[in-house]
Every structure is written in structure tokens, then in C-alpha cells.
Amino acid sequence: MMSDVIQTDKAPAPVGSYSQAVKTGQTVYLSGQIPLDPITMQLVEGGIEPQVRRVFENLKAVAEAAGGHMDAIVRITVYLLDLTHVNVINETMKTYFKKSFPARTTFGVAALPKGSAVEIDAIMHLGNDRG
Numbered sequence: 001m002m003s004d005v006i007q008t009d010k011a012p013a014p015v016g017s018y019s020q021a022v023k024t025g026q027t028v029y030l031s032g033q034i035p036l037d038p039i040t041m042q043l044v045e046g047g048i049e050p051q052v053r054r055v056f057e058n059l060k061a062v063a064e065a066a067g068g069h070m071d072a073i074v075r076i077t078v079y080l081l082d083l084t085h086v087n088v089i090n091e092t093m094k095t096y097f098k099k100s101f102p103a104r105t106t107f108g109v110a111a112l113p114k115g116s117a118v119e120i121d122a123i124m125h126l127g128n129d130r131g
Helices: 048-065 083-096
Strands: 003-006 021-024 027-033 073-080 103-108 118-125
Touching: 021 048, 027 048, 027 073, 048 073, 048 083, 048 118, 073 083, 083 103
Parallel strands: 073 103
Antiparallel strands: 003 021, 021 027, 027 118, 073 118
8 A cells, every 4th residue: 555745834844754644545644743833943932822722733734734634533642741731732622623532642751852842643534524
């Protein structure tokens, strides 16, 4: 089965040797996104809430570039420097997922790229409308 590399300028360019996403069949594997502004490639300021929103906006842009949408995401993995911020993840997810929430795993980590406080990756299944 062939794989397609997904790339969009509506999300930050990769900061390493990886693709924004890879599509294999109907499954799309979205690489981890940190709260980088796709234009400036700088971390957004203002604390954890705008950072989490930026991460979900980046994921949304990549999902759409792959031909999908947020409600086609079936699993996410959240990496947080501070697990007390999980409530921000929960509240923000309510604005990005309209039907039902994807499966999720959350980890507390010691460090993330570029000094980010949060990173999220995802798996999307095209044609899937959870709910």
C-alpha cells in the first residue's frame, strides 16, 4: 500500500526530519504539533490556554490538508509539562470535537521541543464520523 505525505503551509513546517502527516489507505497519522504560529514559527505567548488552542488549530489544518476534519480523528496523544493543565485540554477539546471525543492518552513529560508546554499528535480515519 502506498503512503502519501501530507504538507500544508497552514500549519508549522516540521522542525525536524518528519512529515506533518502520512496517509496510508484511509488512515492518517498526524505528527505531534506544538504551539508554533505557522507564519512566524515562534511559540505563541499568553500561557497554556492560547498554546493549547494553537496546537489544535495546527492539527485541524493538517487534518484538513489530508482531506479530513477534527471529528474524523479517532485517537490523540497529549504530552504536557504540567499535568495540572489537563483541564485546559478537556475544555479546549469541547470546542474542536463536535460529535464525540477521540480516544486519548495523556503523559506528563520533562521537556518538549522548543520549550513548549504541550504537544499533541493524532490518528485520523478518513470517512469516519464518530458519533
